[in-house]
Amino acid sequence: MPPAALSVHLSIGQAYAWxxxxxxxxxxxxxxxxxxxxxxxxxxxxxxxxxxxxxxxVERNGxxxxxxxxxxxxxxxxxxxxxxxxxxxxxxxxxxxxxxxxIGLGIGYISPVSTLMKWFPDRxxxxxxxxxxxxxxxxxIASPWSSKLLEHFGTDSGGIAATFLVHGVTYAAFMxxxxxxxxxxxxxxxxxxxxxxxxxxxxxxxxxxSARNAIRxxxxxxxxxxxCMNVTAGIGILEKAAPMIGNYFEDTDTPVSxxxxxxxxxxxxxxxxxxxxxxxxxxxxxxxxxMYRVYLGVGALMYLAIAQLGDSSKPLFVVCAxxxxxxxxxxxxxxxxxxxxxFGTYQVGAxxxxxxxxxxxxxxxxxxxxxxxxxxxxxxxxTGPGLYSLSLTIMIALLVVGFVAxxxxxxxxxxxxxxxxxxxxxxxxxxxxxxxxxx
Amino acid sequence: xxxxxxxxxxLTVAVWAWVVLPFGYGVYELVQKAxxxxxx
Numbered sequence: 001m002p003p004a005a006l007s008v009h010l011s012i013g014q015a016y017a018w019x020x021x022x023x024x025x026x027x028x029x030x031x032x033x034x035x036x037x038x039x040x041x042x043x044x045x046x047x048x049x050x051x052x053x054x055x056x057x058v059e060r061n062g063x064x065x066x067x068x069x070x071x072x073x074x075x076x077x078x079x080x081x082x083x084x085x086x087x088x089x090x091x092x093x094x095x096x097x098x099x100x101x102x103i104g105l106g107i108g109y110i111s112p113v114s115t116l117m118k119w120f121p122d123r124x125x126x127x128x129x130x131x132x133x134x135x136x137x138x139x140x141i142a143s144p145w146s147s148k149l150l151e152h153f154g155t156d157s158g159g160i161a162a163t164f165l166v167h168g169v170t171y172a173a174f175m176x177x178x179x180x181x182x183x184x185x186x187x188x189x190x191x192x193x194x195x196x197x198x199x200x201x202x203x204x205x206x207x208x209x210s211a212r213n214a215i216r217x218x219x220x221x222x223x224x225x226x227x228c229m230n231v232t233a234g235i236g237i238l239e240k241a242a243p244m245i246g247n248y249f250e251d252t253d254t255p256v257s258x259x260x261x262x263x264x265x266x267x268x269x270x271x272x273x274x275x276x277x278x279x280x281x282x283x284x285x286x287x288x289x290x291m292y293r294v295y296l297g298v299g300a301l302m303y304l305a306i307a308q309l310g311d312s313s314k315p316l317f318v319v320c321a322x323x324x325x326x327x328x329x330x331x332x333x334x335x336x337x338x339x340x341x342x343f344g345t346y347q348v349g350a351x352x353x354x355x356x357x358x359x360x361x362x363x364x365x366x367x368x369x370x371x372x373x374x375x376x377x378x379x380x381x382x383t384g385p386g387l388y389s390l391s392l393t394i395m396i397a398l399l400v401v402g403f404v405a406x407x408x409x410x411x412x413x414x415x416x417x418x419x420x421x422x423x424x425x426x427x428x429x430x431x432x433x434x435x436x437x438x439x
Numbered sequence: 440x441x442x443x444x445x446x447x448x449x450l451t452v453a454v455w456a457w458v459v460l461p462f463g464y465g466v467y468e469l470v471q472k473a474x475x476x477x478x479x
Contacts, residue, residue: 006458134458140465177457263475270469 001119004181005112005131008067011171012074012108013138015043018097020146021163024155029090039081039097046102048360051110055353056211058107063115063182070108071175077101078168086161097164109135109356112178113336114349118185122194124337125288129280132333136273207417208346215354217416219342222405227335228358228365229402230295233303233395234328235366237321238272240374241265244388245317251384252311264318271322272329279330280337288338292406295327295334300399302327307392310385332359342412369394 018040025036058066077100084092112131120127149166153159190196214220237244242261249256256264283291302320309316335355340348373391 003454003458006462010458010462134462137462137465140469141461142465144465144468174457174461177454181454259475263473266469266472266475270473 009134016139042098050106055350066111074104082164208344211350231362275326275329
């Protein structure tokens, strides 16, 4: 099961490497920077929307159907984009990569989540951590690979079209492994030698809540705020990482070169990816609520340290930024297990899809805050760390809001629980398809 | 080791290699770039 999940997430994680295509598109199709970002932005919006609206379908039709839909949409999105580049019709690139491919992103992102937690009931955090780490790792593969293909085919519209075409075909083949391998465990499956603990933590529910009921609970919306705040704070630093480290130390004896700043960005990507597996696995041991206390509480302290230290210590600046980015990644991968603890595994994939709208909001909010404030401070004549002090204060405040929201999360009221018979009937209905795990 | 067990092991190795090899390539490229922070 983990390779199946990874084959999908490592593919769709390519979205984070879209920036590789921006300069060639801008020069060959005479586009502005804003226009060339459109396919990516639409893709992320479609990710949130398709995960939110397609979650119930994913639960109903199973992970194999979801991975197949993701494969078809993501790959055909590249093929339509290739046609757009070849015919110099940019709207086709936006439609293909952003709209069609974006549906593939959303459905693919949630496709393995609930199945992984059913296969690994003893370590749900680690299980989802592996898959969601793959999403972070997808850009690591795609970024150098896409650059090499563009070098090979050329950066004119024909070369971009050929590169998109190779991407579409290769990702279809790569994701096919997931479609072929994915299996739902038989009903009542447990890892050898593992028994569910008799005394669960009070935050871990043994009851199930439907996706429709979940969004009526305060717990869902508190968790929405938690995810939104944690992601906003992480994106804030990720978005401006290269100029930020450059600005921070420009007035010191050891300014940071553009090459070193690129190395810093790469290191942040590694922390983002490692945090997805490390912290999510740790949440299996210390509990989801405690893990988010660390992400939000220690995260706020790290931002405070960056604000207070100014340009006095480059190593400390780097360490704090790495910790923040590892918490950003961990926040993504721990949330499915948190949902499972609160709402059970019944429709956790669909609930996760709805929660991902927090990501779409954070994706707009984080960069907007940091860019807007930095521009404003620059106009006010500030330089160095002063450019970012207000942004950092805002990020600390957002993390505190998230911390409070996490503290307010309590077990779900029994009136939202599915009646035991309804859940059993739904499972029995799904059983023929699940038998033999063939969906 | 029986034949079905051997086949299963080979399949497990193959599917893990399918995802680990490209991922390893990505990590290798990342390490090359990240070292620029200390050398660049």
